[in-house]
Amino acid sequence: DVKVTQSSRYLVKRTGEKVFLECVQDMDHENMFWYRQDPGLGLRLIYFSYDVKMKEKGDIPEGYSVSREKKERFSLILESASTNQTSMYLCASSLQAENSPLHFGNGTRLTVT
Amino acid sequence: GDSVTQMEGPVTLSEEACLTINCTYTATGYPSLFWYVQYPGEGLQLLLKATKADDKGSNKGFEATYRKETTSFHLEKGSVQVSDSAVYFCALRKKLGGYNKLIFGAGTRLAVHP
Numbered sequence: 001d002v003k004v005t006q007s008s009r010y011l012v013k014r015t016g017e018k019v020f021l022e023c024v025q026d027m028d029h030e031n032m033f034w035y036r037q038d039p040g041l042g043l044r045l046i047y048f049s050y051d052v053k054m055k056e057k058g059d060i061p062e063g064y065s066v067s068r069e070k071k072e073r074f075s076l077i078l079e080s081a082s083t084n085q086t087s088m089y090l091c092a093s094s095l096q097a098e099n100s101p102l103h104f105g106n107g108t109r110l111t112v113t
Numbered sequence: 114g115d116s117v118t119q120m121e122g123p124v125t126l127s128e129e130a131c132l133t134i135n136c137t138y139t140a141t142g143y144p145s146l147f148w149y150v151q152y153p154g155e156g157l158q159l160l161l162k163a164t165k166a167d168d169k170g171s172n173k174g175f176e177a178t179y180r181k182e183t184t185s186f187h188l189e190k191g192s193v194q195v196s197d198s199a200v201y202f203c204a205l206r207k208k209l210g211g212y213n214k215l216i217f218g219a220g221t222r223l224a225v226h227p
């Protein structure tokens with residue numbers, strides 16, 4: 001079974017802090033994704049990566065950056081956390097093929113105070 | 114542009130009732146279609162998928178048929194259980210330039226009561 005592991009289930013940070021959310025997958029998937037999930041807004045794509053060292057902006061990249069130095073790891077960085085970044089963050093990975101499903105981690109609930 | 118529309122929730126059913134969650138899509142070309150399920154406190158899990166017209170995906174008693182003529186992929190189950198209470202997401206994936214575009218519906222919350 002594919003496993004996508006997010007480093008923290010719950011995280012509490014202060015406004016202005018730099019925050020790193022880590023995601024690791026064990027199935028050699030080319031594509032990796034970061035979403036945030038908020039009540040009433042569904043899933044919104046922040047960034048995705050279709051290969052090592054490649055990254056593309058999603059629908060809401062402002063205030064975030066990403067890093068993919070190794071194929072299995074995709075990090076989401078909040079440069080200066082703000083209260084409106086309090087959310088559930090979901091990482092996912094998939095094969096490149098368009099008929100491949102995404103495999104999700106269990107999410108990180110981030111609270112910025 | 115491409116989009117996925119799901120029926121609004123919450124859907125509230127008694128145990129053993131029949132379930133239908135409607136999903137329609139707008140997309141050019143030939144997308145693959147998926148249903149994901151999210152149980153409380155967890156990430157999304159793939160429930161079933163269909164990759165071409167008239168394909169039927171099925172899993173855990175759920176099924177959905179890819180209907181190109183009506184651009185629909187409705188999720189059905191003949192007899193729901195309390196353990197089916199979750200949020201269900203319909204999604205499509207298609208090729209766009211050098212990568213694959215993925216679009217999720219807004220999700221439909223299902224609550225099943227004993």
